[in-house]
Amino acid sequence: MFAEASRYLRRLIPYDAAVWRATDPVTGLMTAPIRAENLDDEGCAVYWGCELFTEEVNLFRDLARAEVPVASLRESTGGLPTRSMLYHDFMRPRGLDDELRAVLRVGGRPRGHISLFRSKGRSAFDPADARLVEGLVTPLAKRLRSFAQPVPESLTDPPTSAEHGPGLLLFDARGTLISVNDDARQYLEDLPDGPSTATALGVRVPAWIHSTATQARAIAQDRGRGTARVRTRTRAGRWLVCHASCLREAGGALGASAVVIEPAKASEIVPLIAEAYELSDRELEITQYVARGLPTGEIAKQLFLSPHTVRDHIKAVFEKVGVSSRGELVGRLFTEHYAPLAERRIVRVVDN
Structure with missing residues (x-):
């Protein structure tokens, strides 16, 4: 769906790079699947670090509640994008000069995010571009919501995720994976493809797991709201829940962030299916x-x-x-x- 929507939209609004993300409708945090176009994997941690710790312009959590859930960076900063830490730390080093972002929502709940980027030398996104994307917000959100319906063919697949206990991943303060158990390795193998980061431990960590760990640290520092908890599906259609918390050391200082992955309970999934x-x-x-x-x-x-x-x-x-x-x-x-x-x-x- 993301690929088809991107092909359609690119003909109407030219852009040079993009990220399409599904989000958990309760927490608003991104989850699988994610489609990244013309962007490197290493930038994901920088992007979400800005979003959760330093950025003050066009935050996704604010757009989710805004009357119009679409905004461009240059328009919002009065043509002065240097007011944005996202521009400083993520966009300018990659030759990007403007971002048009949107929250896909329906029934008051966020179902996904879109980030469209134009490179330096291109014109900025204008109000007409924003209005066009606004017209896609609800239809795309409804389509994302429908994917929570059961997938009958998945019932014949081996339920590999069901054979394991909770998966555990530990991230240090810089977001580097420092420890992972075997159960987590199996869960990671069962997840759909998407932007991910290679680690010294021989596993690739999906961008949305990194962002969940970052959200936990932001909450511990009183910079974030809500909970660091998202639901996602394996390639076989099984539901998992991923939740994170930031540990404290003996002296009270913040330590590693722990991320747990485990099969989701029926009570967590039935509302999603009912909404679908x-x-x-x-x-x-x-x-x-x-x-x-x-x-x-x-x-x-x-x-x-x-x-x-x-x-x-x-x-x-x-x-x-x-x-x-x-x-x-x-x-x-x-x-x-x-x-x-x-x-x-x-x-x-x-x-x-």
């Missing part, structure tokens, strides 16, 4: 009661609704999810991603 099917809050609430096995009359009593209204909601849910029974509904939303994992953990015995 565009279920309303009421429809999701009723679906959760259905999953618990409550009959229509009991659901109506719990929610102070008429049985007829509950049946109408269930019918609407069936149509959106593409199922025809309660069992299919529960399987689609709650079971499909976890059935292989549960099966592998069953101990079967036969009494003689």
Whole structure:
């Protein structure tokens, strides 16, 4: 999707480099997949270091809440991009002279980021460029949201991630990977391709894991808000959660940042899948009661609704999810991603 959108957009708005990122809709942090065009891997840490620690212009977290979630660097700085640390530390060393960035959002939640760059010597992005990108924000966000729907073909793939315990990666204050366990190595192998950094430990660390570790350090320094937590999917379609925290040494000074990767719980994934099917809050609430096995009359009593209204909601849910029974509904939303994992953990015995 990113590649197709980029080909289309480049014909309308010429640019020299770009980054397309998916984001976790709860934390707004970037996650896989990421598409980087004409940019080196080494710059990612610099970019997010500016975003989280020093930048004051066009922050993604501010654009996510802005009336118009699109802005250009030169326009926002009154033609003086040197006011931006991103320009100083990331753009100018790479010959880039302007950035047009956007937050892809729908339903008040960020689903992705776009960063478009023009090189020195090109004209700056103008308001017409920004308006064109603004028109793409919601359609692209809806498409990103839809990718949370279950991938049936993945159910036959070996659930390699399910066989491992939590993966652990430690990063020093400069963002250098200093330790990694074997479980983390396996998780990294299962992740989709994207911008990553080579390490002395023989593994490549995806850019979004680096940014999650950086976010944890920013929070520990009171420079960031929220949590350093994102969800992502393996190439086989399995959901993982990645969360980070900054450790403290004996004297209280900030130490290494620890990043943990592990299979996501159903409670963390069901809301994403429900949003992918565009279920309303009421429809999701009723679906959760259905999953618990409550009959229509009991659901109506719990929610102070008429049985007829509950049946109408269930019918609407069936149509959106593409199922025809309660069992299919529960399987689609709650079971499909976890059935292989549960099966592998069953101990079967036969009494003689």
